[in-house]
Amino acid sequence: MAIFTLPQEMILFYKNNMLLLEEASVQPDIRRYVMEEEGPRHYIDIDVYGDSAVFTFPRKWSVAQEVYSRDTLLANGIIPWAILWTKHELTAAFKQGNDAGILRYSADIAHYIADAHVPLHTTINYNGQFTGQEGIHRLWETRIPEIESKDYTFWVGKATYIADTEVRIWEVIESSHLKVDSVLQIENQLSESFSEDRKYAYRKTGKTERRDYSEPYAEAYAALLRGMVERQMRASVKLIGDFWFTCWVDAGQPDITDFKILSDKYLDKLKKKDSLRIPLQRTGLHN
Ligand SMILES: [Zn+2]
Incomplete structure (x- = not known):
C-alpha cells in the first residue's frame, strides 16, 4: 500500500516490482533464524532502561553505546538505528x-518501520509473558489483522519528505511504547469476561490443527482497542512511503523510470546471500 503514496517519478519501478517487494519484505523475519545480528533490528525493549526511558534514552547510537554498551544495546534491541542505517543504505x-539494492533496502526498511508501529515491539513484556498473557503478541499483530484488515482503509495520501528522520523514528517508538499499557490492560480485562473455551478455538491451517484465539475473542479485543491496529497499520504505510521518498530526494531524485522488472531469480539470490553465514540446513528451521 505504501507504493501508492509515491510520486509519479518513483511509482512505476515500485509497482512493476510489487510482488517481489512483498516477498522481500518478509525476508528480515526469515533472516532472524539464520543470522544472529538480525534479531535485535526488529524491536527495542525500551522499558529495560527504566520507566520513562523512552523519552530520555540517548537518540544517537554513538552516545547510547557510550552510556550502555554495544552488547547491552544489542541484547535489548536496536530497531530505531536499524531503520536509520537502512535509510543510509537505501539512499546510497x-x-x-542500483535497482536490486533499492528493492532490497526498500523492503528491509518497510519491515522495520512496520515492526516499530507494533507496541509490543517496544517492551520486554513483548508476549505478555510477565503478566500471564502469553500469546498476546500474535493476537494483536496477526489474529486481528487476519480477521479485520480486509475492511481497513489504507489510503493515506502522498508521501512527504521527513526533515529529521531520527526525531521522526523516535516519535514512533514513543507513540508505540505509550500504547503498551492499553494493549496489555485491555486484554487482561477482556480475558476475565471470556471462559477458556470461548477465548480459544481450534483452527485448521493446512494439515495441522492448532489452538488459537477464537474469532469472537479477537473481535472483542479489537473493538475495545477502538481501531488501534488499523491506525498503526495506516501510520506505518504512510511512514514507509515517507522514508522511501525521503531517501530518493536525499539521493538527488535520480531517474528510475526506466528500471525494469527484476526477475524472481533476484529473490533467490537475496535469500542465498543473506544465509551465507549459517547455512539454512544447519538451523533445522528452514530447508
Ligand atoms: Zn520483524
Whole structure:
C-alpha cells in the first residue's frame, strides 16, 4: 500500500516490482533464524532502561553505546538505528542507480518501520509473558489483522519528505511504547469476561490443527482497542512511503523510470546471500 503514496517519478519501478517487494519484505523475519545480528533490528525493549526511558534514552547510537554498551544495546534491541542505517543504505542504492539494492533496502526498511508501529515491539513484556498473557503478541499483530484488515482503509495520501528522520523514528517508538499499557490492560480485562473455551478455538491451517484465539475473542479485543491496529497499520504505510521518498530526494531524485522488472531469480539470490553465514540446513528451521 505504501507504493501508492509515491510520486509519479518513483511509482512505476515500485509497482512493476510489487510482488517481489512483498516477498522481500518478509525476508528480515526469515533472516532472524539464520543470522544472529538480525534479531535485535526488529524491536527495542525500551522499558529495560527504566520507566520513562523512552523519552530520555540517548537518540544517537554513538552516545547510547557510550552510556550502555554495544552488547547491552544489542541484547535489548536496536530497531530505531536499524531503520536509520537502512535509510543510509537505501539512499546510497538510489545514488548508485542500483535497482536490486533499492528493492532490497526498500523492503528491509518497510519491515522495520512496520515492526516499530507494533507496541509490543517496544517492551520486554513483548508476549505478555510477565503478566500471564502469553500469546498476546500474535493476537494483536496477526489474529486481528487476519480477521479485520480486509475492511481497513489504507489510503493515506502522498508521501512527504521527513526533515529529521531520527526525531521522526523516535516519535514512533514513543507513540508505540505509550500504547503498551492499553494493549496489555485491555486484554487482561477482556480475558476475565471470556471462559477458556470461548477465548480459544481450534483452527485448521493446512494439515495441522492448532489452538488459537477464537474469532469472537479477537473481535472483542479489537473493538475495545477502538481501531488501534488499523491506525498503526495506516501510520506505518504512510511512514514507509515517507522514508522511501525521503531517501530518493536525499539521493538527488535520480531517474528510475526506466528500471525494469527484476526477475524472481533476484529473490533467490537475496535469500542465498543473506544465509551465507549459517547455512539454512544447519538451523533445522528452514530447508
Ligand atoms: Zn520483524
